[in-house]
Amino acid sequence: MATTTASNPSLTEKLRGLSGEAVKFGLVGLSGVVVNFAVFWVCINGLHLASLRSNIAATLVAIATNYLGYRYWLYRDRDAASRKREITLFLLFSGAGMLIETGVLGVSVYALGLDSHVEQLAAKVGGLALGTVFRFVSYRTWVFKAVPEPVAEAPAAVPAPAAGVVAQAELVLAAEQIRLAKAE
Template structure:
């Protein structure tokens, strides 16, 4: 990947960008938590379902609402060339997060014997906290991938600091990154042309 002054921000700039992303992730996640807990409470008290079934139903509804928030608000500027891949990975990592959350709830109810409604809610909060950290890392790393930045005019044609692969020093041309970005854009244009 090409490194330029624009594409190689300082540590402070990266942390500021990450903190903004964390805040937006938290807002979308908080809306999902509200949906999750509302559906969980309705399932337990309204439909009298078991706690694990209620948790799974609530989490599935929250996953759907969170995807919309992440895709169309937080990560709207990220690569959307392969929605099928994105949705598949989103569901995979969301499902893993659901297993983490449900595992903590199941452990507290069936192993620790904490089975009152408020104890179940507390266990759900603990499981949700662990699952949220897992989801944040996996979504930003693998699901909503960043679009590679094109090389700017006057930028060096190779990476500023050569990469080391199996002991050998390799300089990757910036034109490869530009070619990948152009290929992604061409793919999007073809998809839109077919849709019309």
């Protein structure tokens, strides 16, 4: 089977592609962070909800907006054959990321007693950073899987003993074509 440079990129090309993907992931994630923090702030200050409830509500809204960015912009060229599987895995890994984020906030508020709005936002930033690393790895690995590149069919190898027979048959065919061409 023959390999080409396109199907077997160098380490530099892989890192360049990964860094571009990470930048786009960051842009979609940044829009989700803006949504997340805006909803969190409204829930805490406007609706006077507890910090963990506010965090869960904010993260759920951000998850919904991020899915649209990931599916239709960042990973639009990835395999979308099974949307049900994709959405299920996206929600599963997003939920795990939300648990990471909420866990950091919960430890900060309830175990460490850091409950001012500024301290809660700082804990939210830390939890969001940990959750984001987890999401990036899981989304690109399991949720938005790359479409496999088509493999070029290699010509079938002819066993050594049969190679002589094949060469002889080709000579016979060539001679026959010449004979037919002269007869016409």
